[in-house]
Amino acid sequence: MKENSNEEPNGHVQRGLKARHVSMIALGGCIGTGLFVASGSAISQAGPGGALTAYVLMGMMVYFLMTSLGEMATNMPISGSFAAYSAKYVDPALGFAMGWNYWFNWAITVAVDISTAALVMKFWLPNVPAWIWSAIALLLIFLINAMSVSTFGETEFWMSLIKVVTIVIFLIVGTLTIFGIMGGHFVGMRNFSIKQAPFVGGVPAILTVFVVAGFSFQGTELVGITAGESKDPQHSVPKAINEVFWRIILFYILTIFVIAAIIPYTSHSLLGSSATDIAISPFTLVFQRAGLAAAASIMNAVILTSVISSANSGMYASTRMLYSLSNSGYAPKKLGETAANGIPYYSLLVTTAVSLLTFISSIAGPKLYMWLVAASGLTGFIAWFGIAISHYRFRRAFIKQGHDLSELKYHAKLFPFGPVLCLILCILVIVGQNPSAFASFDWKQILVTYMSVPLVLILYIVYKLKHHTKIIPLEKVDVSPAHKDEDLSKLNEK
Incomplete structure (x- = not known):
């Protein structure tokens, strides 16, 4: 294989992602149906x-x-970073x-997104079987991810x-509608005070909406995945984090505000908005108003692009994680x-094979589709939990071993408050996701809601018993910087 500035020897991914790619991949991965569609159900519930x-x-x-x-x-920019950080620091x-x-x-999220793409296409061509659109979407995603990483970054x-442009236009149109410049009448803030508003259902x-919001925000952590293929991770990762966060907060908070101001929470359209009823989007309703x-x-058309983009990022993330594993x-x-x-073509093929579940979903109907959504629901929070505990241990070990914070290229804000808050909120959401299911002993709902929790525990316990691993003492945690994908198999030694 020829080597150039972007290539590394066989067995390593390329560092072909530019800073603008890293920012947009992280941004694109968490702007999807969670914002364009499911945000309506969040307003209707709370x-x-x-x-x-x-x-x-x-x-x-x-x-x-x-x-x-x-x-x-x-400090250690590698593909599939979360597994490596948990292994090295915990x-x-x-x-x-x-x-x-x-x-x-x-x-699983890729499978869900591809199923959603088929539902979106029914808006225009309701008589074409859904599996055909799913097959086309999956093939498109596969081809994009099979090309070079720079091609993937540019496409994404x-x-x-x-x-992003759609959200900006939406916010402008929505603001004009609130003030009556568009739509014919002044809306103002009256929908914030009708019936039980602004707070419905209390804590x-x-x-409950917390997990809807969490699912919407999931994808921001893709910055950690892309760091392994970024040309200049010490520059692009901090830049992406600072830019992406403020854009997301700006887009999400203002979008929720505009929707809530124009459409009352009692609207049946909002009550029906979900990822499985793609035709009812709060964005569509606001534009129609x-x-x-x-x-x-x-x-x-925008939602279709959004779903494909989300699936594209998901395929990339899962492939790189399997490669890292x-x-x-x-x-x-x-x-x-x-x-x-x-x-990593073998990892790509295996991940694509799992995404073929979408065909079963398309044939079996919405029930299996909802099972797929539920199966991927809490795993994102579990991943966030792992990131938070890994960073808490990393920073404590870094200081304990006599290092100075000035050695780090980027400093996390308000340590240890930040990771501790993340740990608490993740546990709160995971445990309190569906307490009514326990109250009524509805084991089916318990399984659907919490199935990812025992899966992680089983993986952890089985591996621990087999390899007799222990929590790494802080003084022995390897906090040294790295710039290549590392072989962490030495950590598996007894």
């Missing part, structure tokens, strides 16, 4: 005030999580569990840009091999 509270709190948590990740990713067994958990999360950049409702006749078709000795060695263009 009211405008409750939805805003949930998104603001989740935004704060994500901010601290991103800075924690940034500190580790600039316990090899935790790295094993977190890595497979994250791969499972995104592999432009798809993400479409979403339990906010907690503003008098834009072609709103439905335009928003449907192989390099860490946690998965078959074959999965760590790369082609001449730096793509």
Whole structure:
């Protein structure tokens, strides 16, 4: 294989992502149906005030999580970073569990997104079988990810840009509608005070919306994955974290506010908004209130682009995680091999095979589709939990071993408050996700809601018992910087 400035020897991914690619991949990965569609259900469940509270709190948590990740990713920028950080800074067994958990999360999410793409296409061509659109979407995603990483980055950049421009236009149109400049009448803030608004359902409702907000924000951690293929991670990762966070907060909070101001939380359209009812988007409803006749078709096209972009990022993330698991000795060695263009093709093929679940979903109907959504729901919070505890241990070990913070390229904000807050909120959301299911002993709902929790525990316990791993003492934690994908198999030694 020929080597150039972007290529590394066989077995390593390429560092072909530019700073703008890293920013847009992280931004694009978390702007999808969670914002364009499911945001309506968040407002209907907790009211405008409750939805805003949930998104603001989740935004704060994500901010601290991103800075924690940034500190580790600039110190050790590798693909599939979360498994490596958990293994190096906490316990090899935790790295094993977190890595497979994250791969499972995104592999299933790709299947969900591709199923959603088929539902979007029904808006225009309702008589064409859904599996055909799913097959086309999956093939497209596969081909994009099979090309060089720079091609993937460029494709994701432009798809993400479409979403960003749409949100900006939406905020402008929405603001004009609130003040009556568009739509014919002044809306103002009256929908924030109708019936039980602004807070509906109290704290339990906010907690319920918390996971909707969390699912919407998931994807920001892709910065850690892309660090391994960034040309200049010490520069691009901090830049991406600072830019992406403020953009997301700006987009999400203002978007929720505009929707809540124009559409009352009692609207049946909001009550019906979910990822499985793609035709009902709060964005479409707001554009229609503003008098834009072609709103439905335009928003449907944007949502389709959004879903493909999210699946594209998901395929990338899950493929790189599987590649990292192989390099860490946690998965078959074959999965760590790369082609001449730096793509871990075996990992890509295995992940694509898992995403074929979408065909079963398309044929079996919405029930299995909802099971797939549920299966990937809490795994994102578990991954965030792993990032937070890894950073807490990393920083404590770094100081304990006599290092100075000036040695780090990027500093996480408000340590240890940041990672501790993330740990507490993640546990709160995971435990309190569906307490009513326990109260009524509804074991089916318990399984659907919490199935990812026992999966991670089983992975952790089995690996720990098999390899007799222990939590690494702080004085022995390896906090040295790295710039290549490392073979972490030495951590698996007894």
